[in-house]
Amino acid sequence: MMIDTVLEYNEQFVKDRKYEEFRTTKFPNKKMVIVTCMDTRLIELLPQSMNLRNGDAKIIKNAGGVISHPFGSAMRSILVALYELKASEVCVIMHHGCGMNNINSVETIKKMQEGGVSKQTFDTLEFAGIDIEKWLAGFENVEDSVRNSVNMIKKHPLLPIGTPVHGLVIDPETGKLDVVVKDDVPV
Ligand SMILES: [Zn+2]
Structure with missing residues (x-):
């Protein structure tokens, strides 16, 4: 199983102190919380295309990057990031060619x-x-789905007042971001 390969690599990783270049704190340097899809193409592409390094943002992932319930775990994670981890801006980033599109x-x-x-x-x-x-x-139209999730966050009764909530769509091949909703609330 893959887990054996992973554990073997991990032992060496720690022994070689490869973690040193990743040292940071639990507080996001860029004060952002991102909700996005678990798609494998986005693992490195999404942060690199946004110039995010280890420690820069809180990233919440699920199938689709969808907020499907106002009191589900994704929404709870956003609120924890905003209230406890010093994040102050939210981005929902879905993508073209998502497995949740027309599932x-x-x-x-x-x-x-x-x-x-x-x-x-x-x-x-x-x-x-x-x-x-x-x-x-899943969802039929990615832009509509972005708008729905942004609205669910934006209208959440527990969201800190004045929190900007943006919605974007990323191209999983090029990393290009298209803006669906840009929240101009003054921070
Ligand atoms: Zn996806």
Whole structure:
């Protein structure tokens, strides 16, 4: 398994003190909190295309970079970054060609069933009022989805007053950022 390779590398990494160039604090130097997608193409491209080094920003990732619930863990992370970690500006950055764009949740459910999740399990979840199809659903239009997430953050009752919340779309090939919403609230 890959974990063995990772652990072997890690031992050497620490022994060689390679961590020294990454030393920083838990407070983001550029006072930014970024919500973005877990897409593998963005691992290094996104921070480098924004000139972000280790320690510069809080980066929250999930499938799509979507804030799907006002009291979910992504929103909680934003609030913790703003209140406890000295961040003061929020950026939602989704991307073209996202796996969550037009994801077919019926197909995903079918894969779960093929993987061994029983019909009874789905019945139980349905009985408990959990709509798996809706829960797994992605988005149709990336710009609209950016606007929705920005609005959810911006209108959140616990957001510090005056926090700028921007929305952008990144090209996962070139790193080019297109602005969807630029919040001009004075900081
Ligand atoms: Zn994505």
